[in-house]
Amino acid sequence: MASTATPIAPTDxxxxxxxxxxxxxxxxxxEDPEARVLRMADVADGLFADATPEQKLSxxxxxxxxxxxxIAAGAEHVSSCLLRMPGDQLSQGTFYVLIERPDAGPQSQDRQGSAxxxxxxxxxxxxxxxxxxxxLPYGISALCIRDQELQIPGVIFGLDEPVPATVRQVxxxxxxxxxxxxxxxxxxxxxIEHWTEYLDVLSGIMKSVSADEPGGENPPEVDGPRVGGTE
Structure with a gap:
């Protein structure tokens, strides 16, 4: 499976x-949620043939x-990963992107000050x-790494009680x-055990962020923000 160029596009x-x-x-x-779950199951079978049925279901x-x-939070892009870590262990993570727009009115475009x-x-x-x-190659970025204690609804795993989970987030x-x-x-x-490996993966993603389509023409300059969803 080759890497893919992904646009974040509130408009065209x-x-x-x-x-x-x-x-x-x-x-x-x-996509319709029911159709998406069925498609995800098919994709998981194809991409992660060595995973156990329990891992694929999870x-x-x-x-x-x-x-x-x-989606409820307004994400423009969401993806999930299942990576093979050292020791032949399969590891799961979630990646998403949101575009945060300022309130109406005069806005500074001081990117360094904003970060x-x-x-x-x-x-x-x-x-x-x-x-x-x-x-980053694209420009300056603020960075935050923290651990969160979450209560995952147990019903999604067929359980009556919430499932506690510690999640590391960047x-x-x-x-x-x-x-x-x-x-x-x-x-x-x-x-969290393989956090160092994940940071290497994320470093590659963030270094790829660009205003230009890979292999394409440079987009025209604009005066204001572009608004919309993932293409």
Whole structure:
């Protein structure tokens, strides 16, 4: 499975592109949920033939639950991954992207200042998190890594009680070049043991973020933000 170039496009002209590595399965956010679950099951069988039936079921059910949550939050892109880690272990994670638009009115396009303000806000909100600034090929980004204690509804696993889970999450808030606003890239996994390997995977994704389509022509410059959904 080759890496794919993915547009984030509130209209016909994408705000940005990024590339997903092998092992990531992108969801069609407009697809009927029942049809999507059946399709995900077929894809899981094809992509992850060595996984146990329980692992495939967990991937499909938990992915659909997370997907519904992300759609409600306004995600432009959601994908799930099942990667083979050292020791031949299969590991699951979820990746999503939102475009955050500022309120109406005059807006500064100081990208560095915007990233710094986001980092300050994250430090105040999450005092135990690892927060900082990183420079990507696309431009400056605020970075936040933190652990969350979640209660996953047990009904999705056929259980009566909620299932406690510790999830590690990394967020990159990348101010847009196309106008006021930021792209929020988020990855989360329960597999904290292989976090270092996941950071290597995410580094590749974030280094691929670009305003230009890979192998395509440069998009025209615009004065304001581009609004819309994933193509």
């Amino acid at each position: 002209v994408p705000d940005l592109w990024f590339e997903l590595p092998p092992g990531f399965m992108e969801f069609d956010l407009a 991937l499909v059910v938990s992915s659909e639950y997370i997907l519904q949550t992300m 710094k303000r986001t980092a300050v806000q994250w430090r105040e909100l999450y005092p135990d998190a690892e927060v900082g600034l990183v420079m 967020q990159f808030c990348v101010p847009l070049k196309t106008g006021p606003g930021s792209a929020l890239f988020v990855f989360m996994t329960q597999d």
